[in-house]
Amino acid sequence: MIDTNDFSDEIGDNHIATSAQNPLRNDAFALSDDEKIEKIKKDVENILQTLGMDLTDDSIKGTPNRVAKMFVKELFGGLNPNKKPKASTFENNYKYGEMLVEKNITLYSTCEHHLLPIIGRAHVGYISSGRVIGLSKMNRIVEHYAKRPQVQERLTMQIVQELQQALGTEDVACVIDAKHLCVNSRGIKDIESSTVTSEFGGQFKNPQTRREFLDYIQLDTQF
Secondary structure, three states: OOOHHHHHHHHOOOOOOOOOOOOOOOOOOOOOHHHHHHHHHHHHHHHHHHOOOOOOOOOOOOHHHHHHHHHHHHHOHHHOHHHOOOOOEEEOOOOOOOEEEEEEEEEEEEEOOOOOEEEEEEEEEEEOOOEEEOHHHHHHHHHHHHOOEEOHHHHHHHHHHHHHHHHOOOOEEEEEEEEEHHHHOOOOOOOOOOEEEEEEOHHHHOHHHHHHHHHHHOOOOOO
16 A cells, blocks of 8 residues: 555655646535635635734735635636636638647646746647637637646646647647746745646647747747
8 A cells, every 4th residue: 555645755846747637536516616715714824823923914814815715716716617718619711721829828827736836838739620719719728727736747738638629630739838936936946947848749749840830939929
């Protein structure tokens, strides 16, 4: 039998994922958002009180409620399947057959090991097999999967898999370049490093197609 405490210690600062899906219990949505906020509020109050904070002070007395609402409604709102954006697609009537790339999508997520921010950019591309997707939907898909306790590798894969399903093609790619504050602000405290992950499907596994995609995301776009 595996000692889970030993396994947690072994993971440590390595930031590895144990599953390609976010680890959710079967009863993850048994409580309403309001019920979750109320429970988390009490937990945050306990943390602050344990740290010795005076919760009667005007500056901090509203913090437990603010944090609880932020967790449920914002930072981790992407866990709720009801908040998943509708990935509307359309017939490629203009017969555009080249690569489409949406680059520099702003990404805010949260490391599931220390609950500290992940901040960076996602670059997403696909080649139509008959369907196209609205540009803003690509941003919304990135945002939805980012709003979870995450590991960057998993996030990259989830974005690609969602677009593959929506577009009906394997020809989807994603590269994410992000800073992890669990690395930058604690532990090793390396403020310069960033993490790059990629997922290439279908034609993007071809070195020439992959090179074209990588060249696109390196273009210096200025307006």
